[in-house]
Amino acid sequence: MKAHLFCTLPGMLASPLEAGVLKKARETGALEVFLHDLHELSPDPHRKADDCPYGGGPGMVLRVDVVASALESAFDVDADRVRERMPVVLLTPQGRRLDQDLVRSLADEESIAFICGRYEGVDERIREHLSSLEVSLGDFVLAGGEIAAAAVLEAIARLLPGVLGNVRSLEEESFSGPLLEYPQYTRPASYRGWEVPEVLLSGDHGRVRRWRAEQAVQRTRGRRPDLLAEEGEHEGEE
Ligand code: ADE
Numbered sequence: 319m320k321a322h323l324f325c326t327l328p329g330m331l332a333s334p335l336e337a338g339v340l341k342k343a344r345e346t347g348a349l350e351v352f353l354h355d356l357h358e359l360s361p362d363p364h365r366k367a368d369d370c371p372y373g374g375g376p377g378m379v380l381r382v383d384v385v386a387s388a389l390e391s392a393f394d395v396d397a398d399r400v401r402e403r404m405p406v407v408l409l410t411p412q413g414r415r416l417d418q419d420l421v422r423s424l425a426d427e428e429s430i431a432f433i434c435g436r437y438e439g440v441d442e443r444i445r446e447h448l449s450s451l452e453v454s455l456g457d458f459v460l461a462g463g464e465i466a467a468a469a470v471l472e473a474i475a476r477l478l479p480g481v482l483g484n485v486r487s488l489e490e491e492s493f494s495g496p497l498l499e500y501p502q503y504t505r506p507a508s509y510r511g512w513e514v515p516e517v518l519l520s521g522d523h524g525r526v527r528r529w530r531a532e533q534a535v536q537r538t539r540g541r542r543p544d545l546l547a548e549e550g551e552h553e554g555e556e
Contacts, residue, residue, distance in 0.1 A: 354388050361387050386398075410435055
């Protein structure tokens with residue numbers, strides 16, 4: 319996958335890209351990342367990427383001309399046609415809430431462009447004419463889209479072929495099915511009197527499987543009953 323990130327603070331993305339799963343995905347060739355600095359690419363003589371809002375009010379707004387010319391320099395087509403070639407994702411708290419289904423569908427794309435807002439907002443014409451999808455990490459406000467883009471990209475990278483060694487861990491983790499993951503333990507079996515459940519030390523694979531299945535249901539019921547309700551709603555559907 320090729321991921322193009324358009325942002326005003328590319329330095330914020332440097333270390334996430336050089337560690338862990340994102341580093342591995344880039345090293346294996348599963349992921350190629352292109353950082354585009356909106357200041358450097360700005361047509362403004364002072365390399366500004368933002369301006370005051372028309373109509374007044376606090377804060378600054380990300381400029382449409384800056385984003386459009388950055389898209390054009392990266393892809394060599396009219397900015398409003400980039401979204402015909404790939405999803406152009408605008409990171410914003412107003413977007414569709416990210417979930418694992420959306421991550422999976424983005425992971426199937428050959429290329430994606432991410433536009434990271436900063437300032438108080440983005441010029442509405444970026445939404446209307448340049449982006450094809452708005453994504454939010456949740457109902458809270460970050461100071462900008464860079465950290466959000468890194469989070470989305472990491473979630474994608476771990477699904478790309480060859481990046482994670484253990485396919486079973488992908489299948490069993492929370493949100494790959496309708497349930498949260500069961501509790502996990504590792505050595506030491508006893509620590510300060512905190513014990514690992516006996517069943518996990520029993521070597522009885524059938525009991526372990528049943529215990530994990532029960533725990534996953536209990537945990538989901540306790541923490542995220544909405545997931546079970548959603549599942550119930552789909553029961554009987556083809
Ligand atoms: N930019 C600012 N807040 C955000 C959020 N919650 N999700 C995605 N991008 C953002």
